[in-house]
Amino acid sequence: MLRIENLNAWYDRSHVLQGVSLEVNKGEIVTLMGRNGAGKTTTLRSLMGLLPKREGKTTIDGTSFLDLAAHERYHLGLAYVPEDRRIVPGLTVKENLELGVISKKNRGDMSALVDEIAETFPRLKERLYQDGTSMSGGEQQMLAIARAMIAKPKVILLDEPSEGIMPVLVEEMFELFAKLKQQGVTILLVEQNVQQALKISDRAYILDQGQIVFHDTAQNLLNNDEIQQKYCAV
């Protein structure tokens, strides 16, 4: 489904990603792990075309997208939930959700789409007419994920969804990912919360200084304390 081959990216003259290759198959959750500064966020931002200088080959179902415009990426089925969530102040939860649908084809079914997504995200269902930014950090994170899901993307890129969220909502969020996986959603997940991420993932890659240094099944990595300590200590 999502394939990244030899991705390189730069911030000015700093060569941050140095030949990253990975793939995420249909219906998989794949976690990208690594210490602070390893290049995880830069990988996701490069996939979204947000780094001015990037090279390599990235495809979804065989179609290259590294140099496509943002709306073309959307139509190709790529969705991104950045760390800072970007809930629009002054708009209700429902209105924020509706922003996720930019395709004319889907807009006609908007209320059906909102109803459908609200079934998966019960916390949002109870708060549809509340200002989005009046919710807790964890609820806003769920809104950001729901807004990305509403366009029915093929692949969703999630950057540190549990960052800064109270533990009870973190639990709920990981349960939500397991539920999305059952629905066949494909996710590339960046997480510092290694143990919980691995429990709901199929496979994981470890990034260190801009290079993939290790990859394995999530189950094997969960049992591999040495690798976890070496590369994932925060």
Ligand SMILES: Nc1ncnc2c1ncn2[C@@H]1O[C@H](COP(=O)(O)OP(=O)(O)OP(=O)(O)O)[C@@H](O)[C@H]1O
């Ligand atoms: N806007 C920027 N300009 C210049 N350098 C940057 C910028 N953003 C990140 N970097 C550098 O790129 C490298 C990779 O950062 P990145 O944010 O991708 O790491 P990360 O693995 O996501 O870590 P973290 O968990 O801390 O977010 C770091 O050395 C960082 O200092």
